[in-house]
Amino acid sequence: MRVEIWADIACPWCYVGKARFAKGLADFAHREEVEVVFRSFELDPNRPRGEVSPVLELLARKYGRTLDEARGMEEHVAASARAEGLPYRTEGRDHGNTFDIHRLLHLAAARGRQEELLDLAYRANFAEERSVFDPEVLLALAVEAGLDGAEARAVLADASAYAAEVRADEREAAELGASAVPFFVLDRRYGISGGQPAEVFTRALEQAWAGRETAAAASAVADGSAPASPEGAGGEACEPDGACAVPQR
Template sequence: MKIEIWSDFVCPFCYIGKRRLEQAVNALPEHAEVEWEYKSFELDPDAETQTKPNMHEKLAKKYNKTLEQAKEMTSHMEEEAKQSGLTFRFDQVIPANTFDAHRVAKFAEEQGKNDEVTEKFMQAVLTDGKNIGDAETIYELAVEAGLDSDAVAQVLRSEDYTEAVRNEEREAYQLGVQGVPFFVINRKYAISGAQPKETFDQALEQVWQEENSTPSFTSLNGATGSTCTEEGCDE
């Protein structure tokens, strides 16, 4: 089973969806083989990296809300995160451009560390209040996740993996993705948004059953046909 996940590191529902997916995968039979791949999606490609927490102000402006209404919005998300075992601190979140972080994540994928880096980046933004648009912060988090320090520094100094990020974003638009998280299972099923864990449970169970069930056939015989077996052939 292969699961492709389009997400952004500053997206709270991407982190919630990630955790619910992991819980659903853990509920599958022990011998179930599941591969997942995180793909790039920037919610705001033109975002300017800020230097201090002001997520509430940004949300109020974006959705034409008062500051108090914006805080109420985030309090609901914090409660939903808590139900999935996560801690969100929106009063500490620093709005940032995530393009360089996505480039480093593509390098991490080549090193077999994309899951670790994705977890590290999301936690840094939504729980720890770190600036994911800052090159030094990205560097420190990537090294903590197990990537080679010199290699990470080289990626950040260059434009490496720019095309990889852009290709995945183009692919998302071609698939009709309008928001994240967006999950594609075996290129056959899609789940949009941080659905309840039960939805992930049902989807993965269905796919697993399809992959492990004995094929059944619909007979097209018009009459009994002659056959041969180990014991001989029909007369």
């Protein structure tokens, strides 16, 4: 069974959702027969490359909040991250265009190191004092993930390298009805939006596994229909246009 995950490095709920999915997968009886594939989704594709701004200022501007209120929004997602055992810093983070990161992740996928680079990029962005929008930091992460430094540098220097693969992922997300991330698609049968609790992922995996031979599911894939939701509800997610909407609780 294949699980595809559309996500963006700039999305905190993708960071949290990846950890929750991993826990849900660990409790799935057939976990060794699940292939996980990470797909590209840009939250802020129109932001000029190289233009970087502080996350707190972006949140305050986008949602009409004060910096203190924006800090409270960040504290909310930080608490969720820490509950999953993930480090998260609420001050000093940057936000920018993630297209180059996605291109490098496609190189990593071609070399069998995609998840390693993804985890390092998430950690650098949300937990460490390293900006993933700095090309030299991104190159260092690629090498740390096991990629060849010269090859990674060449990809970053060539804006066309793996660009088609990123755009193909984004078109497919739109065709499947993904309007926010993280977005999980299980065997092209079921779609789950948002960073759901681990048990939701386990139940969805079980349902998808049980229905693998269902003719209706096969025809849904064939006619291009969007995957159904096994739970009927979305979790906390990030929508396009920049920063993530973090609900006040």
